Every structure is written in C-alpha cells, then in structure tokens.
Amino acid sequence: MLEIPEGEWGKNTTAVKVENLEKDYGKVKALKGITFEVREGEIFGLIGPNGAGKSTTLKILATLLRPSGGRAEVFGHDVVNDADKVRGIISYLPEEAGAYKNLTGLEYLQFMARLYAKDEAKAREMVELGIKIADLGERIRDKVSTYSKGMTRKLLLARALMVMPRLAILDEPASGLDIINAYTIRKTIKRFAGEKGVTFLISSHNMLEVEFLCDRVALINEGRIIEIGTPKELKEKYSAENLEEVFMKAIGAGV
Amino acid sequence: MSDFWVLAMKEIKNLLRDKKLVFGLIIVPLVIYPALGKTMQMGIEKAQGTTHVAIVNLDSGRYGEVLVKALQSTPNVSVVVLNATTLEEAIREASLKKQNVLVVIPANFSESIESGNPATVEVFGIFWKITSGIKESVSEARINTVISVLSEEIARIKVAKLGAKNPDAVLHPVRAVSMSVVKGRIINVPPAVVSSVLASQAYGLPLIVFLMVTITAQMAAGAIASEKENKTLETLLTLPVRRTTIVASKISGTALMGLIASLAYMIGLKSYIGSMGFQTGVSPETLGLEMTPTGMFLFALVIFLTIVFSLSLAMVLAVFAEDVQSANTVVSSVILPLAFPAFVLMFTDLEELPAMAKYGLLADPFTHPIVAYRYALGAEYGQLMWSALYLGIIAGATLYLTARIFSSEKLLTAKISWGKRKR
Numbered sequence: 291m292l293e294i295p296e297g298e299w300g301k302n303t304t305a306v307k308v309e310n311l312e313k314d315y316g317k318v319k320a321l322k323g324i325t326f327e328v329r330e331g332e333i334f335g336l337i338g339p340n341g342a343g344k345s346t347t348l349k350i351l352a353t354l355l356r357p358s359g360g361r362a363e364v365f366g367h368d369v370v371n372d373a374d375k376v377r378g379i380i381s382y383l384p385e386e387a388g389a390y391k392n393l394t395g396l397e398y399l400q401f402m403a404r405l406y407a408k409d410e411a412k413a414r415e416m417v418e419l420g421i422k423i424a425d426l427g428e429r430i431r432d433k434v435s436t437y438s439k440g441m442t443r444k445l446l447l448a449r450a451l452m453v454m455p456r457l458a459i460l461d462e463p464a465s466g467l468d469i470i471n472a473y474t475i476r477k478t479i480k481r482f483a484g485e486k487g488v489t490f491l492i493s494s495h496n497m498l499e500v501e502f503l504c505d506r507v508a509l510i511n512e513g514r515i516i517e518i519g520t521p522k523e524l525k526e527k528y529s530a531e532n533l534e535e536v537f538m539k540a541i542g543a544g545v
Numbered sequence: 546m547s548d549f550w551v552l553a554m555k556e557i558k559n560l561l562r563d564k565k566l567v568f569g570l571i572i573v574p575l576v577i578y579p580a581l582g583k584t585m586q587m588g589i590e591k592a593q594g595t596t597h598v599a600i601v602n603l604d605s606g607r608y609g610e611v612l613v614k615a616l617q618s619t620p621n622v623s624v625v626v627l628n629a630t631t632l633e634e635a636i637r638e639a640s641l642k643k644q645n646v647l648v649v650i651p652a653n654f655s656e657s658i659e660s661g662n663p664a665t666v667e668v669f670g671i672f673w674k675i676t677s678g679i680k681e682s683v684s685e686a687r688i689n690t691v692i693s694v695l696s697e698e699i700a701r702i703k704v705a706k707l708g709a710k711n712p713d714a715v716l717h718p719v720r721a722v723s724m725s726v727v728k729g730r731i732i733n734v735p736p737a738v739v740s741s742v743l744a745s746q747a748y749g750l751p752l753i754v755f756l757m758v759t760i761t762a763q764m765a766a767g768a769i770a771s772e773k774e775n776k777t778l779e780t781l782l783t784l785p786v787r788r789t790t791i792v793a794s795k796i797s798g799t800a801l802m803g804l805i806a807s808l809a810y811m812i813g814l815k816s817y818i819g820s821m822g823f824q825t826g827v828s829p830e831t832l833g834l835e836m837t838p839t840g841m842f843l844f845a846l847v848i849f850l851t852i853v854f855s856l857s858l859a860m861v862l863a864v865f866a867e868d869v870q871s872a873n874t875v876v877s878s879v880i881l882p883l884a885f886p887a888f889v890l891m892f893t894d895l896e897e898l899p900a901m902a903k904y905g906l907l908a909d910p911f912t913h914p915i916v917a918y919r920y921a922l923g924a925e926y927g928q929l930m931w932s933a934l935y936l937g938i939i940a941g942a943t944l945y946l947t948a949r950i951f952s953s954e955k956l957l958t959a960k961i962s963w964g965k966r967k968r
Contacts, residue, residue, distance in 0.1 A: 352783045355954045378785040388776040390555065392562035404551045405784050
C-alpha cells in the first residue's frame with residue numbers, strides 16, 4: 291500500500307482561475323476565450339476531441355505558453371507575471387513526454403527531486419515515494435532507454451506526483467498505459483486528491499476515465515467551453531447515459 | 546547542491562554516457578589520430594630501410610671501382626653487382642631481382658674524369674609496382690649523396706694536384722652563415738627553421754580553434770535539440786528553476802565536454818603532426834617568443850569568450866530545430882562559414898591585409914583567438930584587451946539573447962525542420 295506524506299494545503303481555496311483565455315498560433319485561434327475555476331483538492335477534467343484546445347490551456351497554466359488574451363492564475367499567482375512562483379507549486383506532465391535516456395529511472399527521479407526539495411533528506415523522501423508510484427521493481431535501476439512506453443509513462447507520472455505539488459497538471463495521464471497500469475494510476479490520483487488535498491487538472495479524451503476520476507468536468511470544443519459541471523449533473527441535464535453521449539448532444543450532433 | 550549544479554551534473558552525465566559522442570569526441574582523436582600517425586611513420590621507416598641497389602660497371606678504369614666500393618660501404622645500402630653488358634639486360638636483371646635502384650657506370654667513366662671532363666652516372670629508380678614511391682625516392686636520394694660525396698672527394702684530389710694550398714677554399718669560396726633576427730634579437734637559428742616553427746604554430750592553432758568551436762557548438766545545439774527530440778524540454782521548462790540557470794548549466798556542461806574533446810583533439814593531432822616529421826627541435830621559447838602570465842591570462846580569456854559566444858549562438862540556432870539532425874545542419878551552416886575565414890590567417894598576417902579585409906576579419910569573433918595568440922606571443926597586451934572587450938560584448942549580447950529566447954515561448958513554437966521529418 292502506498293503511503294502518501296501529509297499534505298500542507300487546506301481546502302476551500304481557488305486553485306486555478308481562468309478568465310476569457312485566448313491563444314492564437316499565427317492565424318489559427320486555438321482558444322477563443324474560455325473561463326473556468328478549479329477549487330483546491332478537486333480533480334477537474336478538461337474533455338474534448340483532438341484540437342479542441344485542451345493541451346493549449348494546460349500549457350498556458352504550466353507557464354509554457356503565453357496567452358494572447360485574457361488571464362490565468364494558479365493559487366493567486368499570474369501565470370505570465372509570476373511564472374517563477376507558479377512553477378514552484380505545480381507539476382506538469384505533457385501528453386507526449388520522455389525522460390533522459392542515458393540516465394536510469396532512479397537517477398531521473400533523484401535529479402528531479404533535488405530541483406524541488408530544499409534539502410537532501412526531503413529529496414530522499416520524494417525519491418522513495420517516486421519509486422513506489424512508478425512501481426518498476428528492479429528495472430528502476432536500468433537506463434530509461436531500455437524502458438517500454440508504458441514504463442516511461444509510469445516513471446514520468448511518479449516524477450509529477452512525488453514532488454507533492456499543490457496543483458498537478460496532467461495531459462492525458464494514462465496515455466499509452468495498458469488497462470492494469472491505467473487503473474492503478476487513476477487510483478493513485480484519486481488518493482492523492484482525497485487524502486492529501488492535491489489539486490488535479492487533467493485532460494483526456496477518454497470519457498470513461500474522466501467519469502471515474504473527475505469531480506467536475508469542462509467540455510471543450512473548437513476553443514470554447516460548452517459545458518461545466520459534475521458528471522452526474524451533466525448526464526441529468528442531457529438525459530444521457532454517459533459523458534460521451536453528453537458531449538455529442540452538447541455539440542449538437544445527432545446521437 | 547544548487548539547482549545549477551544539479552542541472553550541470555545531469556548534463557555532463559547524460560553526455561558522458563552517450564557512447565557515440567564519447568567515441569567520436571574522445572576515443573577517435575586519442576586513438577585513431579596517433580594510430581594514423583604511427584602507420585605513416587612505419588611506412589616512412591620501412592622506406593628508409595635497406596636500399597637494394599644493382600650496379601652495372603661498364604667502366605674498366607679505377608674510378609668505376611671506387612664508386613662501387615663507396616656505395617658498398619654506405620650504411621643501409623645493399624649492393625648487387627650485375628654482369629650485364631647492355632642497359633636493357635641490366636634493367637631486366639635488376640627488375641627480376643626486385644632491386645629499387647639501378648646504377649649504371651658508363652664505359653668512359655674513368656677516362657672522362659682523368660681527362661678533366663665531367664663524368665656521368667645513370668641512376669634509374671625501378672617502379673615494378675605502383676605504390677607511393679617513397680622507397681624509390683629515398684633510395685635515389687641516398688645514391689645522389691654518395692655520388693656527390695664521391696665527386697667532391699675527386700674534386701678535392703684534383704684541386705690539390707693543381708697545387709692549391711686549401712682545396713676546400715677553392716671548392717667553396719663563399720660560405721653563408723644564416724641567422725635570424727626575431728623582434729630585434731639576433732638568434733643563432735637559420736631563417737628556414739624559424740619560419741617552420743612559426744608555420745607549425747600558424748597551421749596548428751586555426752585548426753584547433755576551428756575544431757574546438759565546431760565541436761562545442763554541435764554539442765550545445767545537440768543538448769537543446771535532444772531535449773526537443775526526446776520530449777523532455779516541456780517538463781524541464783516547468784521545473785521550479787530559473788531559465789537563466791537552465792541556460793547557464795547547459796552552457797557549462799557542454800563547455801566542459803567541449804574542452805575535454807578539444808584537449809583530446811589537440812593531443813591526438815599533435816602526435817599525428819609530430820609523427821610526420823614536422824618537428825624542428827626548436828621551440829617558440831628559444832626564439833624569444835614566450836607567453837608571460839599576463840599574456841596567457843588574456844589569451845585564455847579570449848578563448849573562453851569565443852567558446853561562450855559559439856555555445857550561446859549554437860543554442861539560439863538550435864531553438865529553431867526540431868531534432869538533433871536538423872540542429873546539426875543549422876549550426877554547421879552558420880558556424881562553419883563564420884569559423885572558416887580564420888583560415889586566411891594560416892597564410893598571411895592580419896597587418897598585411899587591405900583595411901577592408903582586415904576589419905572584416907576582425908568583425909568575425911572566430912578570428913580573435915588566432916590573432917590573440919600572436920599578440921600574446923608578442924606581448925601586445927593592448928590589442929589583446931581590445932579583442933577581449935569586443936568578444937565580451939558579442940558573447941554577452943548572444944548570451945542575453947539566448948536567455949531571452951529561453952524565457953519566451955519561442956523554444957516551443959519556433960520550428961524549422963531540415964532534412965527528414967520525424968512525423
């Protein structure tokens with residue numbers, strides 16, 4: 291059983307505040323003014339098809355991209371003007387990510403822990419937690435270049451969670467994982483949120499995953515948010531059996 | 546450990562574990578170059594081994610016999626006397642016996658000498674297989690030496706017979722004693738030697754600077770591009786680390802590896818060039834061209850600033866590349882043309898160039914390490930400081946630009962793909 295260290299964050303605070311966020315890539319408008327809030331300790335899901343603007347939103351919140359209009363805050367820090375402060379409290383897992391191939395899994399975790407932890411003891415604690423989350427057994431001592439796609443994904447997720455961020459931004463967390471690994475990872479995310487109050491902002495196009503995982507979801511399509519609510523509320527509103535159906539009805543497509 | 550060290554250590558670890566990189570940058574120069582040099586040396590030594598000479602003595606007088614004896618007593622020469630009566634027959638026989646050289650002493654050899662006319666000896670190099678020909682030319686040179694010693698000896702006897710008191714003074718009435726003046730000081734070394742010492746410096750340094758700059762630039766570009774290629778960049782940029790720290794650690798990590806690689810190249814090349822007999826046994830110090838600690842410091846500063854410039858330039862360029870392959874292409878196509886003009890300085894001095902060309906060259910940062918070396922040897926510190934100042938400004942500006950780009954989203958959005966596209 292995984293033991294999660296005591297979190298230091300309280301609840302009932304706004305973790306993420308996004309207002310009229312816009313992003314243009316040249317002539318392409320990826321975000322056309324989206325607004326939503328995520329409360330502390332919540333698992334919030336952004337769902338929508340490919341190219342809807344999910345990854346762009348997450349990248350802006352992770353301080354990688356600058357918005358073309360509107361604003362975004364993480365625990366009261368502006369993602370553009372206070373980027374350094376935001377980076378100190380978040381951890382971001384890109385959809386397509388890799389680890390340094392010539393390092394071993396363990397060395398990768400140690401490298402990351404040292405950048406987050408203030409002292410060596412804290413870093414060791416993080417690495418121990420990371421090893422447990424990654425669950426790679428003895429393979430953790432092998433070079434990352436020898437890992438399968440699923441193993442790398444587990445290592446990266448472990449990296450993102452072991453640092454106990456206030457906000458974890460996960461872009462398609464279970465992408466590339468098999469059923470068993472995806473299930474375990476979802477359980478871990480749920481426990482991190484429930485027991486330790488870590489806030490999660492997750493994107494996915496797997497509606498079942500989102501329904502299992504998320505407290506609230508935002509449906510996003512063509513750069514606009516079309517619905518926000520708990521999975522239950524949304525299913526009732528559209529009298530749908532699952533979120534997939536909700537999404538199709540919400541965008542006005544015949545089901 | 547500070548963030549900087551954590552990042553720099555990772556950078557170095559990652560580079561040192563890259564087998565291709567370590568092979569290309571350290572093993573190749575340290576093993577392959579000296580091995581190449583050794584092979585060439587062995588070839589030369591082998592060629593300098595015993596020369597097989599076939600002699601046909603068609604002369605019946607005593608001088609022909611003297612020449613045969615002189616050759617027989619020459620070290621590293623084995624003489625086979627052929628009993629041929631014609632040239633064709635002699636050549637056929639010499640070829641059969643695999644001789645390198647055939648010496649033909651004609652019938653009128655002694656007669657010509659005795660009658661006061663110049664005598665002729667025919668020397669044939671026999672190439673019975675098309676190879677480098679070093680063996681044949683070494684052999685010919687040896688025989689020519691023997692013949693000139695012999696001809697000098699005969700001349701001395703003749704001159705003495707004519708009644709000269711000092712035959713040497715008659716044979717060589719004028720003798721040249723050559724010395725050099727280096728920076729106003731007379732040195733008892735012939736100009737040919739001085740110029741070959743200076744030439745070895747002039748050829749060596751631009752080559753080493755060139756290698757150093759291109760190697761470190763490729764590595765810096767690779768360090769950025771591989772973060773993109775392996776999808777580690779986005780994670781790196783969201784870590785709680787200042788962007789300037791990321792840039793500084795990348796530059797330091799690759800600079801260290803670059804220095805190790807340049808050192809390996811320098812050692813390798815030196816032993817390669819050394820084995821080609823480029824050494825004269827005279828060091829720049831004996832010519833009074835010595836670097837003072839001040840000169841050395843300023844020279845090191847110029848080299849350091851040049852590396853910082855080329856590294857940060859390479860990183861800026863790598864931002865626009867999607868993978869390591871395109872990064873290398875972009876960097877080569879910008880750094881190589883910049884580093885190449887410095888080669889002009891192999892053949893000429895900056896001061897001898899027209900003003901336009903001179904300032905054009907000086908605007909190129911990569912000229913400065915070479916010029917600086919000469920200034921440092923000549924203790925011209927004012928010029929060195931100008932170089933350091935200029936490079937300091939250029940390197941600072943590029944570094945600032947790099948840090949700016951790293952703080953923007955350009956790193957993620959700028960894209961040029963040269964060559965193959967991955968996806």
